[in-house]
Amino acid sequence: MDPLRKVSSKSFDVVRASIPEAFKTEGFGILTEIDVKETLKKKLDVDFRSYRILGACNPSLAKQALDRDLDVGHFLPCSVAVYEDDEGRTVVSAVDPILTIAAAGDDPVLRKLASEVREKLVRAVSRVE
Numbered sequence: 485m486d487p488l489r490k491v492s493s494k495s496f497d498v499v500r501a502s503i504p505e506a507f508k509t510e511g512f513g514i515l516t517e518i519d520v521k522e523t524l525k526k527k528l529d530v531d532f533r534s535y536r537i538l539g540a541c542n543p544s545l546a547k548q549a550l551d552r553d554l555d556v557g558h559f560l561p562c563s564v565a566v567y568e569d570d571e572g573r574t575v576v577s578a579v580d581p582i583l584t585i586a587a588a589g590d591d592p593v594l595r596k597l598a599s600e601v602r603e604k605l606v607r608a609v610s611r612v613e
Contacts, residue, residue: 487606489577491569494613496534499574500566503538506611507564510604512540515561535567540578542604549585549597556594559584562605576612578605 492499504514516539524532539561549556563579585598 486577488580488602488609489575490609490612492574492576492613494574496566496568496574499576499613500536502611502613503564503566503576506613507540507608509611510608511542511544512562512604512608513543514564515539515541520567533568535565538564538566540564540605540608542601545597545601545604549594552591552593552597553588556585556588559588562601564609576609578609581605 507514516537518537520535520537521532524530540563541561546560549560559581562581562584565575565577567575569575581598581601582595585594585601588594
């Protein structure tokens with residue numbers, strides 16, 4: 485089981501609404517939100533399931549990472565997807581920062597920060613409705 489992924493039987497809207505508070509408990513704010521369903525309808529005139537991509541940022545940890553390596557900005561903010569699956573359940577899935585931030589190089593300080601971010605994301609995802 486992936487601790488950065490949670491499946492809920494609650495509605496998309498209920499789960500989506502619970503994310504800011506769940507992530508706030510770990511110091512994250514939601515900086516961006518892309519409504520994939522709306523975008524695909526506007527750009528391609530196709531229907532798609534409810535799907536949002538959220539940009540979650542813990543400012544303190546982001547600053548520490550950027551102070552270490554400005555190119556880490558390519559991996560910020562942390563992406564969190566929330567969508568309806570084929571069974572009508574709602575899925576929340578967060579990017580694994582160990583696979584992104586730490587991939588910027590073999591810097592032990594960045595690896596440690598990535599681990600800390602991952603732990604916080606795991607706890608935040610677990611708190612989502």
